Amino acid sequence: MWKQLCAVLMTASLATGVMADASLVQKQLAQKHPNLKIDTIQSTEMPGVYSGFVEDQVVYVSENADYIIAGSMIRLKDQKNLTKQLMLRQQKTDWKKLPLQDAIKTVRGNGKRQIAVFSDPNCPYCKTLETELAKLNDVTIYTFVTALKPQSLAPSKQVFCEPSPELAWYNLINQGIQPKSAKSCANPIERNLKLARNLKLAGTPGLVFANGSMLTGAYPAHELDAILKDIAP
Structure with missing residues (x-):
């Protein structure tokens, strides 16, 4: 065709x-x-x-x-x-203006390369992207948990009530394991949703690179690696 x-x-x-x-x-x-x-x-x-x-x-x-x-x-x-x-x-934005404190930070290797990810725990493409991100080396990944689906809202908020939000997010997005904490706590979910709208991301997963470039979709690890190499200082 x-x-x-x-x-x-x-x-x-x-x-x-x-x-x-x-x-x-x-x-x-x-x-x-x-x-x-x-x-x-x-x-x-x-x-x-x-x-x-x-x-x-x-x-x-x-x-x-x-x-x-x-x-x-x-x-x-x-x-x-x-x-x-x-x-x-x-599609471009100012990386320096991203509120990285609202993201879950994951560092692999020396962490020199940086990428921000907007992800919903019930988005199948987000799960696919998570698998590809795990293949990257020497990268810092900032995950803005973006609960677009109604069923994602409660577990996304509870992730931030766990002793290790990073581990809780990994278990939720990769294995579907719900956070165990029953308490309520401060979380950035509403701010993350507003940020995604302001960036005009079409959906999840959304990607923002350190040079401000943005993409939407579950890209394979080799393509992400190539982009990160192209924008390396």
Whole structure:
């Protein structure tokens, strides 16, 4: 299916005869599809194909504005995910302004590399990401427990009543073991939910890197490792 879509897109772009530019593609989109809002139209490495954003989703547009593909563009020579790079550049925040005191801190190795994770204990993709994060070395992970699901609210709050919130979170997200403490205590859950909304994270898991780049989704460890290496000082 992917090969067929690419073939259609490339055939359409070649049929135009003249290479467009980003402003012309934007103009054609407005004329042909006035109800379709695609922002930040720009050229890509693939001739005749332009990238853009529909909210926080990357899409690709043919230069005649007749075709759209949603998915990842991979550069074959080095297997680099160019779509992911676009998203990293598009969504940014100020790492220094994150209230790290509201996160559960986990240090592995020398802990020099830093990443913040917004996670819900009942989110299946969060559980998948947790497995991938466990494969990273020399990293400090700040987990902002983000109880988006109603059933996540109570156990998420109770995590912070345990002697070791880090261990309690590990048991909850990885093994489904509920916190044992029955007492109430101060917790950052409401602040974390507000922070996630302010950052406009589309859902969980959400990722924020030390350079301020943000992603949403359960990325494999090797991709996370590559991002952390790219942003290393």
